[in-house]
Amino acid sequence: MLEDLKKDAVARMQKCVQVFQADLKKLRTGRAHPSLIEHLKIDYYGTDVPLQQVANVSIEDARTLVVSPYEKANGGRRSKRRSTSPSSA
Numbered sequence: 001m002l003e004d005l006k007k008d009a010v011a012r013m014q015k016c017v018q019v020f021q022a023d024l025k026k027l028r029t030g031r032a033h034p035s036l037i038e039h040l041k042i043d044y045y046g047t048d049v050p051l052q053q054v055a056n057v058s059i060e061d062a063r064t065l066v067v068s069p070y071e072k073a074n075g076g077r078r079s080k081r082r083s084t085s086p087s088s089a
Contacts, residue, residue: 026039030062030063031062031063032059032061032062032063032064032065033059033065034057034058034059034065036065037051037057037065037067038050038051038052038057042054042055051067054069054070054071055067055068055069055070056068056070
């Protein structure tokens, strides 16, 4: 019984440490890094997929990230949709 509790506590603590480490990767002061946006999901033909699967993320300079979609037509369609939505007016 006590061993089971100990194993459960160790497993939970390890998960907490992993989540904390992932959160620390997102903290960058004064410098852009692709890990800042790697968790974003993109609506791709009706399915939410990670940004890394539909675009290349690169660093232009210390404060700028460049997102280049693999399919240029998909990026244009998204821009058009954003510009015609009632919330952007």
